[in-house]
Amino acid sequence: MALQLDITTLVLMFITLAMTSFIVMLMIWRINRDMPGVPYWMVGTLLNTASALTSVLSAQAGWADGWASFMGTSISLLASMLVLEGTLQFRGYDSRRRQQLFLALIPVFLIASWTYRLDPVARDIFQDSFNMTFQLLAGVVLVWRTASRDELQANLLAASASILIGLVVSWRLALTLGGNELAGSGADSPVTQWYIFAGANFHVAWIFGLSVACYFRSRQQEMLLAREDSLTALPNRRWIDEKFAQTLTEARRSGEKFALIILDINDFKQVNDKYGHSAGDEVLTKLATRLRKAVRESDFAGRLGGDEFIILARQMDSAELLMQVVERIRQQLDGKMTLSGTGSSLDTGVSIGAAVFPADGDSLDTLLGAADASMYRDKKQQKQAHCAPLSTDS
Structure with a gap:
């Protein structure tokens, strides 16, 4: 029953x-x-x-x-x-x-x-x-x-x-x-x-x-x-630190080389001074969109602060590959950018520096220092080549 x-x-x-x-x-x-x-x-x-x-x-x-x-x-x-x-x-x-x-x-x-x-x-x-x-x-x-x-x-x-x-x-x-x-x-x-x-x-x-x-x-x-930049929606410094620590641990275990690439916008202060901070925010937002498209799927991109951005590029086995990655990023980021608020067109350009683990350092601070020095050399070379600031057309 x-x-x-x-x-x-x-x-x-x-x-x-x-x-x-x-x-x-x-x-x-x-x-x-x-x-x-x-x-x-x-x-x-x-x-x-x-x-x-x-x-x-x-x-x-x-x-x-x-x-x-x-x-x-x-x-x-x-x-x-x-x-x-x-x-x-x-x-x-x-x-x-x-x-x-x-x-x-x-x-x-x-x-x-x-x-x-x-x-x-x-x-x-x-x-x-x-x-x-x-x-x-x-x-x-x-x-x-x-x-x-x-x-x-x-x-x-x-x-x-x-x-x-x-x-x-x-x-x-x-x-x-x-x-x-x-x-x-x-x-x-x-x-x-x-x-x-x-x-x-x-x-x-x-x-x-x-x-x-x-x-x-x-x-x-x-x-x-908490880990996302509120303006660009890219990872912020906190997330960058976490990702770098994870990447560093994996690289030390596997022997893999990776590159830390930093960049900033040339003459960015002129944009803020001439068009206002809202225009500067728009430039940063649009550049972040370009940056997402420029990096490889295996890479990590974030915003350090101000107009500085960072990329962690994995599997950098040769200087030639790093140069190709840097130039591809430059080609994607450089170019005309129209401001929606003013209708003005900016000819934006970036300066880029890179450092490779472990040759240029084995910590975030040392790699950032090496990449920063490389970026300012790039900025100096661009100024010597063009001898002109950021151009603007209304």
Whole structure:
């Protein structure tokens, strides 16, 4: 004989957990309104709670007109779809075509829910097939190609809970497809009771897992802002120091040579004096955009401060390769730049210096000193060659 649960206690527990889950999800949303995916989770949790309450109240009140099953099924499907969409957006997988597909599924859900409202077997098969797929996919997406082990660990609880919910749904689906009479026997069925019990508890675990994932994401964003230059969005001095320490440790272990390249904008003070600091900020921002395009994928670029920028270039095996890298950077950064505020055109140019580990030093200070000296030699050579300051055309 199958072990049965007290249905009254189960219903009360379910209602309490559902309301608690929604309140927690609402708080998560209020704290992380700008975080992608969270609004979808919040609405999905609300719909899941409404669908579950509709099903429970229908089972207790003995509603048999089909409206309760239609509402419960359609709302449940919409909720699962929102959960998956929220998870995809949370992980950065935004797609207009996918959203259009999901919108096209809404009338399909409504039509099928109405068509199967009086056929519990067909209704459960249709509903469980989609809910199982959505929940399993949501769980996999949370841990798919995470950026770090820390992110994987932060998302693991929510991912595991989502997959477990999907497995519970698949268990009931398998019983229904196998013709097990207990799968559709209403609230008195042990299958229904354990389905509600397991689903409710895993749903709470999913909610708390999302709170951990959102907290981790929020902390990551705070750390990024603390290490990011507010004007150019390039790494700031703090991040540069961290990256240099990491690069130095790896280079000492592997014997790899790397170059520290610094550059500044020629006659930058003239821009501030003639056009104002807002124009100077625009020049720095546009130069940072050019710099991102100029460096290789394996290199690291940041802003030291003022008009000085730095690049850590890995795998500098020869002086010829370093010269090629420096000249490519110069070609990308030098050239005309139009100021949006004044309409003036500036002929910008940069001075560049480089130092190589370990030949020119084995610490950030010594390499910076060597690169700085090299940059000022470059600046002097340019002035001797051109004998003219930064030219401006209105």
